[in-house]
Amino acid sequence: MNGLLVIDKAAGMTSHDVVAMCRRILGERRVGHAGTLDPSATGVLVLGIGRATRLLRFVEDSDKGYVATAAFGITTSTLDAEGEVVAENDTSLLTEEDVRSAMKAFVGDIEQVPPMVSAVKVGGEPLYRKARRGEDVERAPRRVRVHELGLDSFEPGPRARATLRVRCARGTYVRSLVADIGDALAVGASVATLRRTRVGAFTETDAIPISEVTPEALRPMETAVAGYPRRSVDEAGARALVHGKPLAPGGIDGVYAVYGPDGLLAMAEDREGEARSLCVLTQG
Missing domain, CATH: 3.30.2350.10 (Pseudouridine synthase)
Known part of the structure; x- marks a missing residue:
C-alpha cells in the first residue's frame, strides 16, 4: 500500500495521534507525516503511506x-x-x-x-x-x-x-x-x-476527516512531487538510478522528479556534473 493521505486534522489531536490512527485503519506500519501541527491547531496534514514516506521531506519543503x-x-x-x-x-x-x-x-x-x-x-x-x-x-x-x-x-x-x-x-x-x-x-x-x-499543492478542500480514511482515499505518490520539475529516463537509465549509479546531468536547477517507463522512479539533483538520486522509490 503506497500513496498519500491529506487529512483535515481536528483540534485536540497530535500529529502522531493521526499517524497512529491511520496505521490501525489501514493495517500499514509505514505511515509518516509532513510537518507537525500543534494539538490545538486544525487543518491540512499530509501523510505518506508505504514507500510514499520517502517523499515526505519533499512535501515538507513546500510553502x-x-x-x-x-x-x-x-x-x-x-x-x-x-x-x-x-x-x-x-x-x-x-x-x-x-x-x-x-x-x-x-x-x-x-x-x-x-x-x-x-x-x-x-x-x-x-x-x-x-x-x-x-x-x-x-x-x-x-x-x-x-x-x-x-x-x-x-x-x-x-x-x-x-x-x-x-x-x-x-x-x-x-x-x-x-x-x-x-x-x-x-x-x-x-x-x-x-x-x-x-501544504504545497494540497489545500483544505483536498483534506478529509480521519473518519473517512480508507485505502481508496489514498492519492498516487506522484501527487507528492507534482510541483517539482520532471525528467524522463529510459529503461537503462532507470536501472542505473535504482542501483545507485549516477546519470548524465539533467540540466535542471534544484531537485527534480525522475520518471522511468513505469512511472515515478526517484528524486534527484545535479551535483558535480552528474545526476544523483536523493531517494529511490523501488519495491521495499
Whole structure:
C-alpha cells in the first residue's frame, strides 16, 4: 500500500495521534507525516503511506498556508491559547491601520526566534521537552520567509482580535509571527486559533476527516512531487538510478522528479556534473 493521505486534522489531536490512527485503519506500519501541527491547531496534514514516506521531506519543503486568529493584548507562555497568561494589556486604542502598518515589517525574509514549545532542537534535544521540565533556554533567531501576510478582519476593543492569512516557507512559526507583531504594536499578542489551509499543492478542500480514511482515499505518490520539475529516463537509465549509479546531468536547477517507463522512479539533483538520486522509490 503506497500513496498519500491529506487529512483535515481536528483540534485536540497530535500529529502522531493521526499517524497512529491511520496505521490501525489501514493495517500499514509505514505511515509518516509532513510537518507537525500543534494539538490545538486544525487543518491540512499530509501523510505518506508505504514507500510514499520517502517523499515526505519533499512535501515538507513546500510553502504552507495558515489562517490565524490573533488575540492582541494577551501574551502567553506558549504564544497560543494553551499557555499561561504572562501579560495583559488594554488594546482599546489599537486600530486596524495600526495592525496593517505593523504587519508590513514581517513580509519577506525576517529574523524569528522559535517558541519554547516547538520541535526545534537545542543541544540535541527538542525545545518542547525542555519546556515540559520548566526550562527556558536562550534561542538564536533564525532566518525565515513570509511570502504573504494579509489581514482578513479586525475587531477593535479592550481585547482586540484580528484574522491573519499567512503564506510562508518551511520553518516559519505563526505563533512567533503573531507574538512579534504584538510586540511591534507594544501590546503583545498570542494565537487564539490556528488552521493550516495549504501544504504545497494540497489545500483544505483536498483534506478529509480521519473518519473517512480508507485505502481508496489514498492519492498516487506522484501527487507528492507534482510541483517539482520532471525528467524522463529510459529503461537503462532507470536501472542505473535504482542501483545507485549516477546519470548524465539533467540540466535542471534544484531537485527534480525522475520518471522511468513505469512511472515515478526517484528524486534527484545535479551535483558535480552528474545526476544523483536523493531517494529511490523501488519495491521495499
